[in-house]
Amino acid sequence: MHKFPLAVIGAGVIGQTHIERILKTPEFALVGVAEPDEAARQWCAERNIPTFENHPALLEATRPQGVVIATPNATHVEVAADCMARGIAVLIEKPVADTLAAAERLIQIAQDTGVPVLVGHHRRHNPILQRARQIVADGRLGQVLSANVMANFYKPEAYFDVPWRRQAGGGPVLINLIHDIDMLVYLLGEVRAVQGSLSSAVRGFEVEDTGAALLEFASGTQAVMTVSDTTVSPWCWDFCAGEQGQYPRQNVQSHFLSGTQGSLSLPDLDLWRYPGERHWHREMVREQIRVHDTDVYVQQLRHFRAVAERRETPICSALDGWRTLQATLALLKAARTGQRQTCPAFTASRNPT
Ligand SMILES: NC(=O)c1ccc[n+]([C@@H]2O[C@H](COP(=O)([O-])OP(=O)(O)OC[C@H]3O[C@@H](n4cnc5c(N)ncnc54)[C@H](O)[C@@H]3O)[C@@H](O)[C@H]2O)c1
Structure with a gap:
């Protein structure tokens, strides 16, 4: 099996978890990591991983087939959009986004581009x-x-x-x-x-x-x-x-x-x-x-490869991530307001165009 070229954006706590799994799993090649923080880039350099200060430079130089996005929540959809515009499949860490509107934008981009999305609800x-x-x-x-x-x-x-x-x-x-x-x-x-x-x-x-x-x-x-x-x-x-x-x-x-x-x-x-x-x-x-027992992060990466190669449908799609985010944000709002919150089913009309 040829090695699947993967890149990682964000080498913090969970990014390093992904990087370690990619390095020890023979069917993947880690082509590079984008990370603004110098200490985190140094951690990568010690493992002979090519590093870049931002994701556009990484994508341009390394042309991966899949990208793991392990950046702070508020950046997930922006970064994913840049990858998907280049036709690159994305594994986005949970939560899929910081707001439902951002998650809906991602659903729309996935529909428009046909680029596969997997959300990292690893359990x-x-x-x-x-x-x-x-x-x-x-x-x-x-x-x-x-x-x-x-x-x-x-x-x-x-x-x-x-x-x-x-x-x-x-x-x-x-x-x-x-x-x-x-x-x-x-x-x-x-x-x-x-x-x-x-x-x-x-x-x-x-x-x-x-x-x-x-x-x-x-x-x-x-x-x-x-x-x-x-x-x-x-x-x-x-x-x-x-x-x-x-x-x-x-x-x-x-x-x-x-x-x-x-x-x-x-x-x-x-x-x-x-x-x-x-x-x-x-x-x-x-x-x-x-x-x-199994290593769930390795399982997730293997599934991501299959999703990127269109052999499997995502076990956690952008819409699945939206559903879980909706319920979670509803809990925060219910607690804040003291009011029971309803969670409507997703409809295309919710999508920003
Ligand atoms: N699935 C899990 O088990 C799990 C566990 C922890 C965190 N997470 C999720 O992973 C994401 C990251 O969490 P974390 O705990 O690793 O955070 P972290 O702060 O440790 O790491 C985030 C990294 O992203 C980098 N970064 C920020 N903006 C960037 C950009 N535009 N491009 C490239 N890199 C950028 C930061 O410098 C930092 O090193 C969050 O969405 C979090 O919810 C998932």
Whole structure:
């Protein structure tokens, strides 16, 4: 298989994660990195990666077939538009954009140019989540009526030395809980309304440190979610799913789905049901389903290549990214206003022309 020429724009925390995966995966060639920050460029130079101060220079010099965009949220769509104008497929980090209007612009560009877009909600590439989705789709839980999700963890004080992490939009809803919301959207379909409450009672920053959400899905599922970056707790996906080596892995569960025929916990994929008649006096049986661990970021890159080569359709399209962003922003607004927020289905008329 020939090496697929990839470039990376933005070599910060997640950009370096992508770069490390690209370098160790033989089917990719890293042709260059665009990064304005000198220290980050130096990090690349130490790995013999050609670097450029901006993405137009990178694209002109290296002509990649695919680009990973790992820049701050507000720049995602502008940078993507420049790549797509050159016919280059893009893997855009989550959230797809900082506003729904920007995400809608991206959807329009994708439609107009036909250039493939993949949004980096990397958990969709986890075999655990894919198996869970299959279990739901096969009807093994019956109608899924409730979901319970915990995203509770502790971020050290030094994390907040960076000013934007103390300001609105820089908190655990848009940075962390958005991944859990995307998981539910992937498993259960579109969100139709959101209620929520946020607090910053402990850290006292402008941004929330804790929140709770109630999501109503078009399917009828009701989901209850909590998030906190200020609790000492093992109950979050990053700690128990084993996706990221920097977090010691905990043998606990963080996501629970309950349906009319059975229930499923994640990440262990234990499926609970009655072997015969459904009755609360009967013994339930527990089926333990196991899948192999995988590097979700490598899986995502392999899928991105297939999307760029038009062999696969994106597991998370620009529209999928829009749906998850809409629900996440609705939660922030619901908490701000105290009002339940509806989440209308996407229509082309929403598109800016
Ligand atoms: N999927 C995940 O697991 C995950 C994890 C962390 C962050 N993210 C997302 O990735 C994006 C980046 O987050 P981060 O934590 O790596 O941030 P970061 O601040 O560590 O890195 C961003 C980098 O982009 C560079 N940059 C800024 N503007 C640029 C431009 N126009 N061209 C090229 N480079 C530019 C900055 O100098 C910086 O080095 C965000 O959208 C974030 O939400 C995703």
